[in-house]
Amino acid sequence: MSRNATMPTPQSKQHTTRSRVEMTRGYSDHPGIIEDPSSLPQEERRKYYACGSKFIQPDQLTRWNTHLESMNKLPRKTAEDGMNERLCLFKGDITYLEVDAIVNAANERLMGGGGVDGSIHRAAGQRLKDECRNIGFCPTGKAVVTKGYFLPANYIIHTVGPIGHHRQLLYSCYQECFDRMLEQGLRTIAFCCISTGIYGFPNEDAANIALDVTRGYLENYPNQIDLVIFCCFLQKDVEIYERLMKTHYFPFHGVPATGRKDSVNRDRKQSRSKSNDIRKLEESNSKAVKQPSPDASSSDGKAEFSPNCDAEVSQSSERPQKSKKVTEEDNDGDTAGNDNSEESGSCSRELDKTE
Structure with a gap:
């Protein structure tokens, strides 16, 4: 039986995906393709997202208080400070999130690498690499800000996590990200799991540090931060964050x-x-x-x-x-x-x- 010519073949799907990625990588080789969509209005910018129409808006995400209420539990301080309403636990690709800023687990040279760092650089395009080259270097525990380019996110906050179990440096990473966010006047941010991959930081201790710093900033800046997203790619990280948020940092009363x-x-x-x-x-x-x-x-x-x-x-x-x-x-x-x-x-x- 011959394949219908109108049906896309696996090769054609692969070619379409490759073409979109190549558009973000080698824009200078294709006349007429915009080099920097960051300055465009939101609706116009969406035409140039590397993820196409798969972008995810904050309103589509389940907030932490809604997640607890769905379990027939009541968050502890939702009525008083609204803290649980400004949190979200998300399992998926951070390059799809249409937020003010996403956090990249970068290396000191800022030139891309493996894992989430490589995914962000591939989706953002060549202009991101050019801007990072101009910055040149970022010390461990610090953070720098660049544009998002072909990403749905407006900005990228690059932070260099520690190699190994160095708690103070990881604390500094999360604090620096929040500081850069507040300096830029940004209100929504998505964190990846910093230093937990090949850098070897223990997953649970890294989650404890992320949640501890986040709670402090939500308490100290209630009117400047609208949403903090913990973006986990692995299921074990989702389970760790959910357990710690329930029992230690953003808990609930076990009363219907x-x-x-x-x-x-x-x-x-x-x-x-x-x-x-x-x-x-x-x-x-x-x-x-x-x-x-x-x-x-x-x-x-x-x-x-x-x-x-x-x-x-x-x-x-x-x-x-x-x-x-x-x-x-x-x-x-x-x-x-x-x-x-x-x-x-x-x-x-x-x-x-x-x-």
Whole structure:
């Protein structure tokens, strides 16, 4: 059976993909192809993306708070600071993300390499290599910014991760990326897993550092950062990030949303009732202690208290309350007056006995 001429063959698909990549690599060999689409409006720029129409916008990504709510759990601080709403865990290709900046795990020469570094350079095109050549060098633990060119991302933040397990240098990488982001006035950023590939940094410790730095910047700059994306290519990195985010850095209460409201209301009622009981006891004790003797007075005109009265007051304060249980509806009422009058009456009767 002959192959339909209108159906694309595997060779034609491969040729189409190669042509798009060649367009971004060797633009100077093809007259009429734009050299730097970075300066174009967003809609016009999309025609020149290396990924074609496969780009991913931030609104298409599931935010961390939505992910937790889908598990019938409630994020801890979503209502107060909105931190979980500004996070996303994404498994896929970072060169498809249409964000303000993506982070590249670069080498010191900034000339591309393997892994995510090579993918970013191939998709961005020759102009990225030219700009990196002009910069020349980036020390380990530092970061520099370039344009995104044929990438959906507007900018690329290149940071050089440490080779081996050097925690302070990796901390510096993430801090430098956030600093460059804030300097440029960018609001959305996507991180790759820095130094966890052939550089040999342990995956879990690298995730701990990334999440620790991110939480600090989200707390300190709540109005400057709209979205932080952790882009993982390997499933094991996704599992590490998800576990650490749940248990340590951006956790949730293990209470269903339907039951948490009732639990909060019950706690508030118990707290209010306990506070009223304590307040009534303190007021009654205070008034009983301050009750003066009607006949006894010192030479300087100050009222004196009978020792027996003090003892009676002390015993009355230790005696358990005999008043009825205060219902929820009566909590707001003032019932301290009756208790005060009873204790002050017992104090007066004791004073009469001493006379």
